[in-house]
Amino acid sequence: MYTRPLARLIEHFQHLPGVGPKTAQRLALHILKRPEAEVAALAQALIDAKKQVGTCSVCGHLSADPLCDICSSPKRDNGIICVVSDSRDLIALEKTREYKGKYHVLGGLISPIDGIGPEQLNIKALVQRVSKQDAREVIMAIAPSVEGETTTLYVAHLIKPFTKVTRIAFGLPMGGDLEYADEVTLARALEGRRELE
Amino acid sequence: MYLKSLNLRHFRNYAEQSVNFTAAKTIILGDNAQGKSNLIEAVEILSALKSHRTSRDRELIHSSQTSAQIVGNLDRLDSNLELSITLRANGRRTVALNGLTQRRQLDFLGKLNMVQFSSLDLDLVRGGPDCRRSWIDGLLVQLEPIYAHILQQYNHILRQRNARLKTLKAGVQNTSGDLVIDDLALWDAQLAIAGSRVIRRRDRVIQRLLPFAQHWHEAISGKSEQLQINYKPNVSGDTDLNNLGQSTPEAIQSQFLDKIREKRTIELYQGTTLVGPHRDDIEFTVNETIARQYGSQGQQRTLVLALKLAELKLIEDVIGEPPILLLDDVLAELDLHRQNQLLDAIQDRFQTLITTTHLGSFDAQWLNSAQILHIKAGQLSTTP
Numbered sequence: 001m002y003t004r005p006l007a008r009l010i011e012h013f014q015h016l017p018g019v020g021p022k023t024a025q026r027l028a029l030h031i032l033k034r035p036e037a038e039v040a041a042l043a044q045a046l047i048d049a050k051k052q053v054g055t056c057s058v059c060g061h062l063s064a065d066p067l068c069d070i071c072s073s074p075k076r077d078n079g080i081i082c083v084v085s086d087s088r089d090l091i092a093l094e095k096t097r098e099y100k101g102k103y104h105v106l107g108g109l110i111s112p113i114d115g116i117g118p119e120q121l122n123i124k125a126l127v128q129r130v131s132k133q134d135a136r137e138v139i140m141a142i143a144p145s146v147e148g149e150t151t152t153l154y155v156a157h158l159i160k161p162f163t164k165v166t167r168i169a170f171g172l173p174m175g176g177d178l179e180y181a182d183e184v185t186l187a188r189a190l191e192g193r194r195e196l197e
Numbered sequence: 198m199y200l201k202s203l204n205l206r207h208f209r210n211y212a213e214q215s216v217n218f219t220a221a222k223t224i225i226l227g228d229n230a231q232g233k234s235n236l237i238e239a240v241e242i243l244s245a246l247k248s249h250r251t252s253r254d255r256e257l258i259h260s261s262q263t264s265a266q267i268v269g270n271l272d273r274l275d276s277n278l279e280l281s282i283t284l285r286a287n288g289r290r291t292v293a294l295n296g297l298t299q300r301r302q303l304d305f306l307g308k309l310n311m312v313q314f315s316s317l318d319l320d321l322v323r324g325g326p327d328c329r330r331s332w333i334d335g336l337l338v339q340l341e342p343i344y345a346h347i348l349q350q351y352n353h354i355l356r357q358r359n360a361r362l363k364t365l366k367a368g369v370q371n372t373s374g375d376l377v378i379d380d381l382a383l384w385d386a387q388l389a390i391a392g393s394r395v396i397r398r399r400d401r402v403i404q405r406l407l408p409f410a411q412h413w414h415e416a417i418s419g420k421s422e423q424l425q426i427n428y429k430p431n432v433s434g435d436t437d438l439n440n441l442g443q444s445t446p447e448a449i450q451s452q453f454l455d456k457i458r459e460k461r462t463i464e465l466y467q468g469t470t471l472v473g474p475h476r477d478d479i480e481f482t483v484n485e486t487i488a489r490q491y492g493s494q495g496q497q498r499t500l501v502l503a504l505k506l507a508e509l510k511l512i513e514d515v516i517g518e519p520p521i522l523l524l525d526d527v528l529a530e531l532d533l534h535r536q537n538q539l540l541d542a543i544q545d546r547f548q549t550l551i552t553t554t555h556l557g558s559f560d561a562q563w564l565n566s567a568q569i570l571h572i573k574a575g576q577l578s579t580t581p
Binding site for chain 2: 110111112113115117118146147149150153154157182183184187
């Protein structure tokens with residue numbers, strides 16, 4: 001049906017997350033229609049990104065330099081470290097532009113089913129960082145799933161001797177109606193209630 | 198509540214079938230393997246989003262198709278609902294209420310309430326603890342839909358903890374050197390928190406069911422035989438059975454953790470979790486004799502019937518309207534005395550769907566007021 005190089009291209013696209021056979025075919029046919037220079041630029045961009053982007057030596061965030069922009073910024077507060085499970089979460093938090101501290105990316109969550117234990121995660125570096133750098137606070141910003149909860153407890157346990165550990169609140173989304181919230185979220189929100197000031 | 202109609206597409210052996218229920222009692226008559234139980238199963242899935250016969254959606258779909266649909270029109274006191282579920286061979290499901298797709302299946306649970314009674318239910322007395330656990334869990338989900346989430350969370354933690362125990366058994370050591378903290382303890386803590394929620398809810402529902410079950414048991418057996426239902430949570434050991442309901446979540450959690458500590462060596466050796474509500478049991482006793490061991494066949498039948506009637510009343514009590522009763526091939530097995538007890542209990546208040554292979558053993562009262570549907574090879578008709 002497809003000539004061989006085209007079939008190979010479609011197959012590679014299909015390996016990408018969120019891409020099924022139809023989208024893969026569409027992308028491949030689109031590529032064939034573009035000028036060769038543009039395709040070469042795309043190919044080069046893929047290789048460059050793969051070759052150059054590594055992780056920041058301090059926080060573990062994706063970065064082309066040994067030290068990422070956030071870690072090297074003098075404007076960021078060294079005293080607060082926000083712990084997230086991966087770079088996507090960090091980017092989401094950055095978009096709020098509300099947070100002026102630094103980050104630490106664990107690179108996953110503890111999940112014995114998938115063979116991921118604490119030793120596979122970027123936890124040791126965090127403990128060293130917290131014990132050396134004098135951090136006033138570590139904020140745990142990890143999703144409240146079963147694995148997230150275990151990871152939060154594990155990390156908190158290790159760094160509590162050195163500094164104050166907090167976690168982000170869970171509950172109702174802003175602008176959300178109470179009556180449309182599900183019971184699980186509501187129960188969680190009730191648990192985390194706090195006194196009005 | 199009243200199920201007005203049911204529409205099946207490519208479900209089990211049905212190609213396309215609509216059925217309107219026109220009387221409080223509907224008798225579905227047909228030979229074996231024509232699709233009687235499949236019809237009952239469809240109602241069960243609308244209610245609980247699962248079937249007691251299979252856990253694979255593939256089996257629910259007509260062999261020549263890739264998807265199946267069940268649609269039911271339900272009258273409730275406060276609303277009319279169209280419940281619809283689409284099953285796919287790949288296991289993905291879509292549920293909709295009044296045509297609106299629901300993002301979370303939790304919102305779909307507890308809309309159609311039912312009590313199912315089939316010949317398999319004698320396993321409640323004779324079968325293993327897993328039969329009784331899935332019975333009590335099914336009842337709880339109907340009364341408190343959030344329980345479905347609680348149980349799912351518990352099972353998830355259980356699987357993770359088992360995986361961790363397996364690696365410990367295999368001798369995979371924590372290699373992070375100076376960071377040696379016991380991450381198994383974290384799974385213990387999570388298991389205890391989620392597990393105590395399961396235990397408290399199970400205990401509570403049994404306490405609520407008990408008076409109804411005792412009432413019916415006495416009425417059916419016609420004697421002053423005292424039925425007792427004892428919840429035997431795995432974490433409690435042999436003590437403290439009675440005051441569990443008054444225990445705080447913290448007290449149950451600490452008992453849970455004590456038990457885990459006690460079993461730690463064996464758990465590490467076996468590589469699996471031995472402590473928790475996944476090992477609970479429920480014990481039925483009649484006059485302080487354990488029904489499973491000493492009850493005669495007739496006594497066991499009386500007991501199961503009493504439990505089912507108790508379920509009906511408890512659900513009616515909590516929901517505020519009568520649930521639907523599904524009798525799958527079980528009525529003919531009851532003698533006339535018990536049939537009449539059942540008839541008296543449900544009268545016309547509970548919509549009842551009954552499957553049977555022959556009408557011979559039915560009381561005339563049942564037949565007079567019932568709608569009779571004939572079924573043959575996945576086709577329903579009002580005439581033979």
